[in-house]
Structure formats: structure tokens, C-alpha cells
Amino acid sequence: MVDDHAASREAMADILRRAGHDVQACGSAAEAIDLLARSFWDVVVTDLNMPGMSGLDLVRHIEKRQIPTRVIMVTAYATVASAVEAMRHGAFDYIEKPFDAGQLERLVAEALRHNQVLRPAETAAPAGAEQNMPVLVGSSRPMQELRRRIEQVAATSETVLILGESGTGKELVARLIHYLSPRAAGPFISVNCPALSAHLMESELFGHEKGAFTGADSDRVGRFELAHRGSLLLDEITEIDTALQAKLLRVLQERAFERVGSSRTLHVDVRVLATTNRDLEKEIAGGRFRQDLYYRLAVLPIHIPPLRERKEDIPELIAHFQKRCAERLGRPVPELDDSAVNRLMEHDWPGNVRELENLVTRVCVLTTEDRVTAEQIGRWLPASPANPRPIDIPVGISLQDMERYLIEATLEKYDGHREKTAKALGIGVRTLTEKLRQYGYPPRAKRFSRTG
Numbered sequence: 001m002v003d004d005h006a007a008s009r010e011a012m013a014d015i016l017r018r019a020g021h022d023v024q025a026c027g028s029a030a031e032a033i034d035l036l037a038r039s040f041w042d043v044v045v046t047d048l049n050m051p052g053m054s055g056l057d058l059v060r061h062i063e064k065r066q067i068p069t070r071v072i073m074v075t076a077y078a079t080v081a082s083a084v085e086a087m088r089h090g091a092f093d094y095i096e097k098p099f100d101a102g103q104l105e106r107l108v109a110e111a112l113r114h115n116q117v118l119r120p121a122e123t124a125a126p127a128g129a130e131q132n133m134p135v136l137v138g139s140s141r142p143m144q145e146l147r148r149r150i151e152q153v154a155a156t157s158e159t160v161l162i163l164g165e166s167g168t169g170k171e172l173v174a175r176l177i178h179y180l181s182p183r184a185a186g187p188f189i190s191v192n193c194p195a196l197s198a199h200l201m202e203s204e205l206f207g208h209e210k211g212a213f214t215g216a217d218s219d220r221v222g223r224f225e226l227a228h229r230g231s232l233l234l235d236e237i238t239e240i241d242t243a244l245q246a247k248l249l250r251v252l253q254e255r256a257f258e259r260v261g262s263s264r265t266l267h268v269d270v271r272v273l274a275t276t277n278r279d280l281e282k283e284i285a286g287g288r289f290r291q292d293l294y295y296r297l298a299v300l301p302i303h304i305p306p307l308r309e310r311k312e313d314i315p316e317l318i319a320h321f322q323k324r325c326a327e328r329l330g331r332p333v334p335e336l337d338d339s340a341v342n343r344l345m346e347h348d349w350p351g352n353v354r355e356l357e358n359l360v361t362r363v364c365v366l367t368t369e370d371r372v373t374a375e376q377i378g379r380w381l382p383a384s385p386a387n388p389r390p391i392d393i394p395v396g397i398s399l400q401d402m403e404r405y406l407i408e409a410t411l412e413k414y415d416g417h418r419e420k421t422a423k424a425l426g427i428g429v430r431t432l433t434e435k436l437r438q439y440g441y442p443p444r445a446k447r448f449s450r451t452g
């Protein structure tokens with residue numbers, strides 16, 4: 001039972017203890033993670049909104065580490081978005097506050113029933129066993145080639161760089177490489193680089209000694225050490241700053257490093273997998289990525305094509321996500337008729353497989369009909385008929401700058417045509433022209449040309 005509010009945590013724990021369960025109450029997600037690392041728990045009931053790590057972060061952690069437990073989210077804000085997001089990351093179900101004791105008991109009993117299948121097999125099986133194997137769906141030619149390539153590289157211990165747009169399945173491919181490699185019985189550790197500041201990143205990767213910096217009140221084992229005899233995934237590697245890239249290069253060359261604040265050299269046997277959705281050559285040209293590191297990483301590059309280039313995989317992916325959703329929900333999910341599937345094949349999927357997975361999950365969780373038609377599915381698709389190209393908006397910029405990014409990208413898409421741009425943005429041409437004037441565009445230019 002994970003909740004930062006002592007009163008509600010104890011009340012919920014009490015309800016379940018009275019129902020005969022063995023309950024441990026935790027005041028934070030971090031405490032729960034620690035407990036999950038030490039012992040097996042059939043069910044985790046967690047609050048969604050907690051300071052620091054949220055319930056959703058906890059679900060993601062459980063999913064990433066493939067911890068065999070069922071998660072029930074407790075939320076006062078049962079928004080569709082948070083429910084869908086939690087389910088997508090493997091949460092079993094969610095319960096909306098306020099609820100009565102009976103509801104919580106029933107849901108936990110249901111989760112336990114599902115776990116009877118899960119527990120003996122998954123806890124007994126070593127990592128890398130068949131049931132943990134990630135499933136890569138798709139029989140299109142590019143996917144067949146991708147599978148062949150994965151098998152080739154899995155056999156080696158070389159560094160692999162996995163390239164592809166956001167949501168194409170880079171992390172999934174990394175997991176698959178690990179599970180097909182001779183290291184499958186070892187750990188698979190991943191680091192989500194954009195989530196960490198430069199300072200935290202170094203100690204996250206390499207660990208630190210007690211007293212290395214303010215706040216380092218105990219020794220910390222880094223991800224490289226944790227991944228010994230296994231694989232380490234550096235997700236979105238371009239987010240690592242250039243100073244740390246140098247240290248990383250040394251680890252790749254020598255498999256040796258020191259913890260922050262220590263002079264003792266540690267040696268590890270780790271296979272590194274890295275992903276990026278950026279154009280690395282541009283990053284190198286812009287001085288944001290070290291060329292020598294690129295050469296080290298790109299020994300065996302793997303490129304995952306965007307979903308729009310392998311649309312024939314869409315029906316198979318839909319069926320896969322429907323099946324997974326039905327298993328999680330423990331009930332049949334709506335069928336998509338041929339017209340609906342065709343409609344989904346017309347879409348360009350700028351968010352790739354993740355976007356498709358989200359849509360199918362949303363339809364399965366929220367549709368009450370047994371059959372979904374093209375017309376109904378159309379309502380779940382983004383409103384714009386043009387399937388816009390996604391743009392990268394860096395977190396940390398102001399809303400005003402974000403508006404400018406979007407305006408400029410739209411203008412570029414319409415080749416500088418202001419009327420079309422204004423229409424797509426849903427604003428008047430005059431408003432657009434005024435904004436462009438503020439950005440320094442010439443007043444009456446008919447074509448796209450920036451002056452400043």
C-alpha cells in the first residue's frame with residue numbers, strides 16, 4: 001500500500017488486513033521500490049499523486065524491471081489520460097476516490113486471481129526466460145529485415161545504436177537484443193537520459209562514494225555496476241552532456257571507470273545498447289555530440305523504420321494490442337471492423353507504434369459497443385486531416401516560444417503560404433501576419449523567407 005498520506009494509507013491497509021491480506025504500508029514510491037527489490041508482493045496499491053515519484057513513475061519502474069506484481073492505481077483525478085497511461089504501462093486497474101471498502105477488496109481479490117497464473121511461473125523463471133521475452137509484432141519486409149538484424153547483433157557483445165523516430169519501438173528492440181543474447185540470464189538495466197540532470201546522470205551511471213558531494217550521504221552503486229554481466233540501455237543518448245560523453249567513451253573502450261568521489265577503478269562486463277531519435281550527424285555538426293563516441297556506439301547501427309513506411313503491420317499490431325488489453329481487463333474488448341482497420345491504415349501515425357497502441361488501448365477501455373466502425377474510430381483520431389509532422393519542443397521554453405515554434409513549423413509545412421498556415425493554426429491571416437512581424441519576418445512576403 002503506497003500513499004504519502006498516512007491516514008488514508010493506514011485506512012486502506014486496515015481494510016485489506018481485515019480481509020486477511022498481509023499488507024505493508026509505504027509512505028513513498030521510493031520506499032515501495034526498495035521493498036519490491038527485496039521481496040515478492042502479489043499486488044501493489046498505489047496513490048497516483050505523490051510528491052517526488054508519482055504512482056505512474058512507480059508503474060513505469062515496475063514495468064521496466066518486469067517485476068511480477070499487479071498494480072492498482074488509486075486516484076482522485078481519474079482522468080482518462082492518467083488511467084490510459086497507467087494501463088499502457090501495465091497497471092492492472094484503477095480505482096477512483098472516494099471508494100468503499102468493498103470496492104477495494106474486490107479489486108485486490110481480482111488482481112490476486114490474475115496473479116495465480118503469474119506468480120509461480122515468473123518468479124521461478126530466470127530473467128530471459130520465454131515468458132519475459134518482449135514481443136516484436138509485424139511481418140512486413142522491413143520488420144523481417146529488422147528481426148534478422150536483431151538476431152545477428154544479439155549473438156555478439158558489441159555496442160548497438162538503435163535509431164528511429166519516437167515510438168517506433170527502440171526500447172523494445174533493445175530488450176529483445178538482450179533477451180536473445182548470451183547475456184539473457186544477466187540483468188537488463190536501462191537509463192532514461194532525458195529524465196536526469198547532468199549532475200545526477202554521472203552518479204546514476206557510475207555511482208558515488210559517501211560524501212562525494214552535498215547530499216551523497218551513503219555509497220551508491222551506479223547503473224554500470226548493476227548491469228554487470230548483462231546489458232545497459234542508454235535511452236536517448238544525445239541527452240548526455242559532452243563532458244560526461246568523454247567518461248562514457250572511456251567505459252566503452254576500457255570497460256573501466258571510477259565512482260564519483262573515488263579513485264578506485266572498477267571493471268565491468270557490460271554490453272551497451274543506446275537509442276536516439278535525433279539526427280546524430282546534425283548533433284555532431286552542432287558540437288553537441290562527440291564524434292569519437294559516435295564511432296564507438298555506431299559499430300552496429302540498427303534503424304527502425306517509421307510506421308507509415310510499413311503500414312501493412314498495422315492490422316497485426318491492432319490485434320496484438322487488443323489481445324493484451326483484453327488480458328489486462330479480464331474481459332472481451334470491442335472488435336474493429338474492416339472499415340475501422342482500413343481507416344487506421346490511412347492515418348500516418350506521426351507518433352508511430354506508441355500512438356497506435358494508445359489509440360487501441362483507449363478504444364478498448366472506453367468503448368461500450370462490441371463493434372467499432374470507421375466512423376467511430378475517426379472520432380479517436382487527431383482532428384487535423386493533414387497528419388502533421390511532429391516537431392520537437394524542448395521542455396523548459398516559454399509558451400510564447402512554443403507558439404513561435406509551432407507557427408514557424410506550420411509556415412514551413414505550407415511552404416510559406418500564409419492563408420493556409422493561418423487556416424491550419426485556426427487563426428486569422430492578420431493575427432498571423434502580426435505575429436510574424438514581431439518575429440522579424442518581412443511584412444508582405446508572399447513566400448517563406450526569414451530575415452531574423
Ligand SMILES: Nc1ncnc2c1ncn2[C@@H]1O[C@H](COP(=O)(O)OP(=O)(O)OP(=O)(O)O)[C@@H](O)[C@H]1O
Nearest residue numbers: 135136137138166167168169170171172277353354
Ligand atoms: N513492433 C512492435 N510490436 C509490438 N509492440 C511495439 C512494437 N513497436 C513498438 N511497440 C510498443 O510501442 C510502445 C513504444 O515503443 P518504445 O518505447 O520501444 O519506442 P521508442 O522508440 O523507444 O520510443 P521513444 O523514442 O519515444 O522512447 C511500447 O509500448 C512498445 O511495446
